[in-house]
Amino acid sequence: MKKFHFLLSTLVLLLTVTVFGQQKPARTKVTITGKIVEKTSKLQLEYATITFKNTQNPKLIFGGITDNKGDYSIDVVPGIYDITLEFISFKPTTISQKLLNQNTNLGTTALEEDATQLNEVVVRAEKTTVEIKLDKKVYNVGQDMMVKGGTASDVLDNVPSVTVDAEGNVALRGNDNVKVLIDGRPSNAISIADALKSIPADALDKVEVITNPSARYDAEGGGGIINIVLRKGKNLGLNGTVIATAGDPETYGLTGTVNYKAKEFNLFTTQGYNYRNNPGNAFTDSRYLNSDNSTRDFMNETRTNERLNKSYNANIGMDWFLNESTTWTNIFNYRRSSGDNRDNVFQNYYDVNHDYTYTRNRINEEDSKSKNVEFNTTLTKNFKKDGHKLTLDGSFSTNTDKNLAQITDTSTANSTISIDETLNNQTQSRNTLQADYVLPIGKGSQFEAGYRGNFMVNTTDYAVDSDGVPVPNFTNTLEYKEKVNALYTQYGFKIKKFSTLLGLRWEDSDIDVNQLATNDFTNKKYNNFFPSAILNYEIDDKSSASLSYSRRIQRPRGRQLNPFNNLSSNVNIFVGNPDLDPAFTDAIDLGYLKRWNKLTFNTSLYVNKTTDVFQFVRRETGTFVNGVPVIISSPINLATEYRSGFEFTLNYSPYKWWKLNSNFNFFYIQTDGDYTYTDFTGNPVFQDFDYKTTSWFTRLTSKVSLPYKIDWQTNMTYNGEQKNNQGSTLGNFSMNLAFSKDVFKDKGTVALNVSDVFNSRKRIQDTYLSGVVESHSEMQWRQRQINLSFTYRFNVQKNEKDKKPKGNQQQDDNGDFPG
Known part of the structure; x- marks a missing residue:
């Protein structure tokens, strides 16, 4: 989905550049900011799309996407615009005839999930198995066929920077002094190695690897922190x-x-x-x-x-x-x-x-x-x-x-x-x-x-x-x-x-x-x-x-x-x-x-x-x-x-x-x-x-x-x-x-x-x-080990x-x- 939004936003921006390149370059732009969240949970929506269409000159189109906190900042030429805020599987919101002649904050816009549209959407961009961020790596378990039918220990053995030895002991960057969290909390198992072998891989949603945690985390674990996030439902x-x-x-x-x-x-x-x-x-x-x-x-x-x-x-x-x-x-x-x-x-x-x-x-x-x-x-x-x-x-x-x-x-x-x-x-x-x-x-x-x-x-x-x-x-x-x-x-x-x-x-x-x-x-x-x-x-x-x-x-x-x-x-x-x-x-x-x-x-x-x-x-x-x-x-x-x-x-x-x-x-x-x-x-x-x-x-x-x-x-x-x-x-x-x-x-x-x-x-x-x-x-x-698995989604x-x-x-x- 991220790739789809990125592609869509890129096309919008290219269109903006192309159209705007045909205009006379004497106009001053204003900056429009805001935030997009999910209506029910108030969670931010990353890669949501914002489009500005000038009502007096339809050729003037501007657009952009939200960042990982749901925020956006887009420069437009002063004028009157129809503004569309949208995200796949959510009902779009339109702000009509909005005068934008100075820097403006549109505030927080809440989008509501569209259950009908959700069931109709078939083609979705596939999330990569490993997401690389500056402060951590996120391993998406659902995209990895290798761990089907395995255990949480098998999952960790596929995570970048993580190794699991023959007895199930976990190490990060070769350092076995690592703290393992489950849903952000310390594992309550007596033996974490044994517990990881008993949790099925299919129960895991993703694994976060944080090599140098900030002060909000427990100080335990000189080698870093591994946070296992269990599956939870999301859709209406x-x-x-x-x-x-x-x-x-x-x-x-x-x-x-x-x-x-x-x-x-x-x-x-x-x-x-x-x-x-x-x-x-x-x-x-x-x-x-x-x-x-x-x-x-x-x-x-x-x-x-x-x-x-x-x-x-x-x-x-x-x-x-x-x-x-x-x-x-x-x-x-x-x-x-x-x-x-x-x-x-x-x-x-x-x-x-x-x-x-x-x-x-x-x-x-x-x-x-x-x-x-x-x-x-x-x-x-x-x-x-x-x-x-x-x-x-x-x-x-x-x-x-x-x-x-x-x-x-x-x-x-x-x-x-x-x-x-x-x-x-x-x-x-x-x-x-x-x-x-x-x-x-x-x-x-x-x-x-x-x-x-x-x-x-x-x-x-x-x-x-x-x-x-x-x-x-x-x-x-x-x-x-x-x-x-x-x-x-x-x-x-x-x-x-x-x-x-x-x-x-x-x-x-x-x-x-x-x-x-x-x-x-x-x-x-x-x-x-x-x-x-x-x-x-x-x-x-x-x-x-x-x-x-x-x-x-x-x-x-x-x-x-x-x-x-x-x-x-x-x-x-x-x-x-x-x-x-x-x-x-x-x-x-x-x-x-x-x-x-x-x-x-x-x-x-x-x-x-x-x-x-x-x-x-x-x-x-x-x-x-x-x-x-x-x-x-x-x-x-x-x-x-x-x-x-x-x-x-x-x-x-x-x-x-x-x-x-x-x-x-x-x-x-x-x-x-x-x-x-x-x-x-x-x-x-x-x-x-x-x-x-x-x-x-x-x-x-x-x-x-x-x-x-x-x-x-x-x-x-x-x-x-x-x-x-x-x-x-x-x-x-x-x-x-x-x-x-x-x-x-x-x-x-x-x-x-x-x-x-x-x-x-x-x-x-x-x-x-x-x-x-x-x-x-x-x-x-x-x-x-040879495993055959069947997954059914409803x-x-x-x-x-x-x-x-x-x-x-x-x-x-x-x-x-x-x-």
């Missing part, structure tokens, strides 16, 4: 979408989105059920070392995983338009999932000559259940002055995760069998209160202020039985309480081509880490200021540059804090550290955006400095299991990290039938730190963690429109090698493929996609720990024009400059 009347999916390995899914919108209210719901089997595999070949690094013996480990997950996701909500200026939105979210996971591990042992000695087999049968309930309420009040508004928001949620596992361990060396059981139950409650106030001051300036209170309690009950006997070192109840109160203010102004947004956020943190089994209580209180600044310069109407700065924080949580061991492996044990302090990041970003007719190019240089970085150190315990040393890994505030990089993203449409999107990121990491501990023999061991490394990743997506309404999409990704102080992660290439065809007069779409065509998406690592072990490992979290077109979602201030205002 009853409309919706139903998507059914089947795939191999065994996958079934059904998701439906239904919306009913009237003048006084808007009802919407999304319901989805998914059944997924995600088999995976891994192997590790290890050479164990003596203190002089000579070979002691060998162990080869192979692992197969069967992960069956059944999940149900639902939300139901209502926008209630109390009056023309006040909207009250209430949304209820419910997620439930259950998993049946089987992990089968074979460990083959060899002596120093690599002669086989014996085999151990560990089978981990895990049953997991998760339930999440959340209620969000938002009241938005728009005052008379355009842009003047108050938003009050509350979010209340509970989440429970229950995991029960039985580990059977057998050995051919002595024919012994041991059975261990682990219990890992977690409950979490999160309550959030927020108020945001926006006040325009004069022309081109704006003041904002707000409060946010985030109150969270997480309780982890972990216990282990070995052959029916409790194991004290593996049993504990950990209670984590977090209370964060924040105030922020920011002021933005625009002077000619310069726009500036200056902000300051203050957060007061009160953290309790309580080990209830040992009566060990730790409390940490601290408060910090987090300034932000964004400077934007409009070079011309198609290019701009920006310079931004922000200060961020990363608080340790969950597994990082729990000092009681995890029994997933009996020789490689992870132990948390309840005394961890937060890490702080200072981030600077220099960006440039350029648009051509067929190409949009965005590039940036960035530098981050993080102090008190969490570093995982490994040390020997002096304990051996069948001759294999038990090694503990634990996080500590060890180092200072310097991270710098360069990236670019581009959208290119060489032809109407071919769209290309590419993203490239190169980054450099330098870590300064060292660690000394006393080993089990009483000798000091020094570990130098100073290291420098570079890495890069790139992604290319091609979408081709073939005859007979068939679309073909290809996605290729390469993650470059990255070294660390104890080894390296090797480079990896993968590719996805998808085809789709519209049927039933464009009301339906059939899509076939293949994820990981070459079955090559793996995490491949080489590890070297002097005097301990040298190993090579490969881990494939999920094998190649009373809504395939490429419906998106509007900004109502409700949360953070969805509407993502660092936009006043203007």
